[in-house]
Amino acid sequence: MALFDKFKKLADARAALMATEPCPLGTRIDEVFSPTQGRIGDQEVILAGTNNYLGLTFNSDCIAAAHHALDAEGSGTTGSRLANGNYSGHQALEIELARFFERPSAIVFSTGYMANLGLIGTLVGPGDTVVLDADCHASIYDACRLAGVDVIRFRHNDPRDLDKRLGRLGDKIDSTLIIVEGIYSMLGDRAPLKEIVAVKRQHGGYLVVDEAHSMGVMGEHGRGLAEAEGVEADVDFVVGTFSKSLGAIGGFAVSHHRELDTVRLASRPYIFTASPSPATIASVRVALDIVANRPALRHQLWSNAERLYAGLAHAGYELGPQSGPVTAALLDSPQQAVAFWHALLEHGVYVNLVLPPATPGGRALVRVSVSAAHDTTQIDRIIEAFTTLKPMLSSSAKP
Numbered sequence: 001m002a003l004f005d006k007f008k009k010l011a012d013a014r015a016a017l018m019a020t021e022p023c024p025l026g027t028r029i030d031e032v033f034s035p036t037q038g039r040i041g042d043q044e045v046i047l048a049g050t051n052n053y054l055g056l057t058f059n060s061d062c063i064a065a066a067h068h069a070l071d072a073e074g075s076g077t078t079g080s081r082l083a084n085g086n087y088s089g090h091q092a093l094e095i096e097l098a099r100f101f102e103r104p105s106a107i108v109f110s111t112g113y114m115a116n117l118g119l120i121g122t123l124v125g126p127g128d129t130v131v132l133d134a135d136c137h138a139s140i141y142d143a144c145r146l147a148g149v150d151v152i153r154f155r156h157n158d159p160r161d162l163d164k165r166l167g168r169l170g171d172k173i174d175s176t177l178i179i180v181e182g183i184y185s186m187l188g189d190r191a192p193l194k195e196i197v198a199v200k201r202q203h204g205g206y207l208v209v210d211e212a213h214s215m216g217v218m219g220e221h222g223r224g225l226a227e228a229e230g231v232e233a234d235v236d237f238v239v240g241t242f243s244k245s246l247g248a249i250g251g252f253a254v255s256h257h258r259e260l261d262t263v264r265l266a267s268r269p270y271i272f273t274a275s276p277s278p279a280t281i282a283s284v285r286v287a288l289d290i291v292a293n294r295p296a297l298r299h300q301l302w303s304n305a306e307r308l309y310a311g312l313a314h315a316g317y318e319l320g321p322q323s324g325p326v327t328a329a330l331l332d333s334p335q336q337a338v339a340f341w342h343a344l345l346e347h348g349v350y351v352n353l354v355l356p357p358a359t360p361g362g363r364a365l366v367r368v369s370v371s372a373a374h375d376t377t378q379i380d381r382i383i384e385a386f387t388t389l390k391p392m393l394s395s396s397a398k399p
Ligand code: PMP
Pocket: 111, 112, 113, 114, 116, 137, 139, 181, 185, 210, 212, 213, 241, 242, 243, 249, 250, 251
């Protein structure tokens, strides 16, 4: 088979669905005016399809710190942490992350994707086992591939299924990682973490929680779902990202196992890539401080999330099970979802189109995300657009 032939089927399927501009996959955002406003083509839109949960991308203190670092230390480190790209800012951020999570060890990675690769892909290897929630993010699956570890999936959010699968492991439990997420990124639902922890206590193993979508969003201090559920002591490793509530790019892992620090000596996704730029690190350090000290932002996010969820439910949409920073509206078919996405854009609302196979249960959906930076007028405009467009989804109007 010639090199590119294997992509043809994918490209044809995409072309059939995506004939109309702008393309809903990889949409080009032409201008960004604020955390919640932008322009796509000729259309000014409310941004309701980002992960900018606290609206910190335009925070003036984060930006000032980034400017300062850019001027003082330059545009990039040009090297990896283990070779020539380990700046004082990286280490300061690790100390601050460890303090924030009240754990002794933290490692900063260049993205959240690489945090999963770099932690999971190094902790376990051939002969070890990973038992993961079936809906885990692609980076977790890819980490398992990198590790060459045995992978067992348990049914999404089903502690009884986890219990059954851990029960079959025997002695292997001692080198087993159990992996779940705090908030799942497609439907916005949360892991039943208390129950999962109870199962782990019974069997053993190590628990990893990816708090990418829940850090800064849940818990009294913004540490995520484990904090909100009061089970932090039972979570061995927290993985997270700087690309969502912290409004930048990068990732991290923290742990109460001091030995985490030694992982960096063997972690290929840590060693063989350049470290985050000084400007990025500087803005993340300020953002972390804001997460720790301005809980009002979190409260505003939840108030917006609940208003949106109630409004879309009232308009008759089938939604994910819980309100939160991500609300999914489930639709009947990819064709319907594409048409609906375009119609929302024409009404000045930008959301994410998510199509199977990337969706849980193979459903087409639009993913709406809120930010603490949305005001109630914007939330109401989003609800209004969904309400106005609901008739196009009735069965008689199906494409
Ligand atoms: N984990 C989860 C659960 C995610 O949703 C994502 C990104 N969507 C990542 C990891 C990767 O994070 P990043 O974008 O920072 O690479």
